[in-house]
Every structure is written in structure tokens, then in C-alpha cells.
Amino acid sequence: MKLAALTTALMGAALGLIFFYAPTDADQGFSQRIFYFHVPIALTSYACFGWGAWKALRYLRTRDERADLESYVAIHQGVIFGALTLITGSLWAKASWGVWWTWGEDQLVLFLVLFLFYCAYFMLRFSVEAGVQRASMSAVYALFGVVLIPVSFLAIRLSKKFIHPVVFTSHGPQMAHSQFFTFCVAWAAMLALFATLYRVELAGKRIDGHLRELRELLS
Amino acid sequence: MAQAVPSEWQYVAGAYLVVFVAVLAWVAIIAAKLQRLQRQLGELVEKARDRG
Numbered sequence: 001m002k003l004a005a006l007t008t009a010l011m012g013a014a015l016g017l018i019f020f021y022a023p024t025d026a027d028q029g030f031s032q033r034i035f036y037f038h039v040p041i042a043l044t045s046y047a048c049f050g051w052g053a054w055k056a057l058r059y060l061r062t063r064d065e066r067a068d069l070e071s072y073v074a075i076h077q078g079v080i081f082g083a084l085t086l087i088t089g090s091l092w093a094k095a096s097w098g099v100w101w102t103w104g105e106d107q108l109v110l111f112l113v114l115f116l117f118y119c120a121y122f123m124l125r126f127s128v129e130a131g132v133q134r135a136s137m138s139a140v141y142a143l144f145g146v147v148l149i150p151v152s153f154l155a156i157r158l159s160k161k162f163i164h165p166v167v168f169t170s171h172g173p174q175m176a177h178s179q180f181f182t183f184c185v186a187w188a189a190m191l192a193l194f195a196t197l198y199r200v201e202l203a204g205k206r207i208d209g210h211l212r213e214l215r216e217l218l219s
Numbered sequence: 220m221a222q223a224v225p226s227e228w229q230y231v232a233g234a235y236l237v238v239f240v241a242v243l244a245w246v247a248i249i250a251a252k253l254q255r256l257q258r259q260l261g262e263l264v265e266k267a268r269d270r271g
Contacts, residue, residue, distance in 0.1 A: 015235075031227040034234045041238070084241055088234040095230035197245065204252050211259050218266050 007196045010189035014182070022182040031095035038088040040187035041081050042111070044194050046149050048078030049118060051198075053146035056139035068135040069209075071142055073202045075121055077194055082115040110152040117145050 018036045025032035052074035059067035089108070090100045103109060121141055128134040173180045 029227065031230055033231050037234060037238055080241065080245070084238055087237050091230045091234045091237070095227040193242070200249055204249065204256070207256050211256065211263065214263050215259075218263060218270070 003192065003196050003199065007189065007192040010185065010192050014186040014189040017182040017185055022179050023176065025179075028096055031092060034088055034092040034095070036182055036186045037190075038085065038092055039183065040190040041088060042085040043187060044190040045078045045081035045085055046153065047191065048074050048081055048194060048198075049114070049142075049149055050146060052078060053142050056142035059135060059139045060143075063132070065135065068139065069205055070202060071139060072125065073198055073205060075118055075142060076201065077198055079115070079118050079122075080197075081190075081194065082111075082118065085111065086115060107152070110148070114145070114148045114152050117148060121145070 014036070018033055022033070022036065024030055052071045055067045055071035055074060058064065059071060089111075093102070093108075094100050101108065121138065124141055125134060125138045128137060173183075175183070
């Protein structure tokens with residue numbers, strides 16, 4: 001409950017800062033305001049996949065069923081945030097570049113590959129009967145996917161084209177202090193949103209599991 | 220003098236609306252799931268009472 005309240009407060013603060021505090025970007029104009037949601041959502045999806053991989057590793061080490069469920073829920077959240085990254089990015093691309101999508105941009109294509117890789121996680125998971133085999137296969141798959149995260153993150157910096165804007169370089173964030181502060185609040189709001197959704201979904205799945213167990217005991 | 224509305228406002232509005240709708244849909248799904256769990260729990264309590 002406290003986490004949900006914190007998420008609501010952070011989200012409200014982020015929206016206020018985005019539309020009433022952060023200055024309009026001199027280069028990209030009003031459409032740059034998509035950045036304050038698009039980039040935090042993308043970074044949160046990386047965090048979800050990373051958390052899912054960490055839980056997968058824990059499952060492989062301990063064989064604890066709870067870690068398998070936690071890994072699954074984190075990846076599920078990551079896919080939701082990933083889909084939102086692609087949609088908000090596409091809208092920003094249309095506003096800035098005049099196109100919805102471009103196959104020539106490494107960053108975009110690699111993020112799509114990462115997203116599709118984790119979409120396939122569900123196909124793998126639900127094609128195998130529930131049990132140790134399914135949990136192990138899912139965990140190994142989740143760990144493989146995490147390798148794509150640094151590749152996707154660094155692609156923009158290694159790319160020679162640079163159509164996609166580079167904000168975070170080795171010299172720090174390339175934006176005004178007010179913009180960076182707004183970005184940080186928006187990112188905190190997204191991470192809090194992830195934490196809230198993760199906890200609620202996990203609680204639902206655990207209750208579901210307990211009810212199934214109870215039904216078997218009573219039948 | 221009124222400030223001119225930026226031409227790309229619909230894309231910005233669209234981006235924020237998509238996120239809002241996604242969160243709203245998620246809350247609706249969780250609310251439906253919660254109702255189902257509540258109903259199932261009620262059925263199991265009834266079953267346990269009949270037994271005991």
C-alpha cells in the first residue's frame with residue numbers, strides 16, 4: 001500500500017515536472033518531452049530482465065520454486081515495459097524523424113530483438129509441463145537473454161549513424177540540470193511502478209498457487 | 220497573446236496516453252483476478268465447512 005502511494009506520488013511529481021518545469025528542448029522542441037517517459041521505461045525494462053535473470057540464477061543454484069515464479073513475473077513485467085518502450089519510441093520517432101520505424105538504426109533493431117527474445121520466453125515456458133524441467137529451461141533461457149541487455153544499451157554508442165539521440169555519454173548526461181532532475185524523478189516513478197506491479201502480480205500468483213494446493217487437498 | 224499549440228502535441232499526448240491506458244488495463248486485469256480468487260476462496264471455505 002505504501003509502495004503504491006509512493007508510486008502515485010512519484011508519477012504525479014514526474015508529470016508535473018515534465019509539463020510545467022522542464023524547459024522545451026531547443027533542438028527537438030515539444031516532442032522531446034516523450035524522452036522523460038520513453039527512456040525511463042526502456043531502462044526499467046532492462047532492470048526487469050536483469051532482475052528476472054538474477055532470480056533465474058538463484059533458482060538454478062537453490063532449486064527454490066519461489067525464485068522461478070519471481071523470475072517469471074519480472075520477465076512478464078519486462079515485456080510489458082518493453083512493449084511500452086517500442087510504442088512510445090515509435091511515436092517519438094514519428095514526431096522527430098517523420099517515420100514510425102527505421103531498420104537502419106542498431107538501437108531500435110536490437111531492442112526489438114531483445115523484446116522478441118523475451119516474448120519467446122513465454123512460448124518456451126508454456127510449451128512444457130509445469131515442474132522442475134520447465135523451471136530449469138526457463139531459468140537458462142532468462143540468463144541467455146540478459147547478455148543482450150548490454151549489447152542493446154551499448155549499440156547506440158557503437159553505432160556510426162547516431163540518428164537516435166545520445167544523452168548519456170562518458171562525459172555525463174548531455175542535458176540541462178532541470179531536464180536531468182526531471183528525468184531522474186520520472187525514472188524513480190517508473191522503477192516504483194515496476195516494484196508495485198511486480199509485488200501485486202507476485203502476490204496474486206502465490207495466492208493462486210495456494211488455492212490450487214488447497215483445492216487438491218480438499219478434493 | 221495565447222501560446223501556439225506545438226504541431227507535435229498529438230504524438231506527445233499519444234505516448235503518455237498509451238502508458239496511462241496500459242497501467243489502467245493492468246489494474247483492471249488484476250481487479251478481475253482478485254475477484255476470481257475471492258470467489259474461489261469462498262467456494263473452498265464452503266467445501267471445508269461441509270466436511271468439518
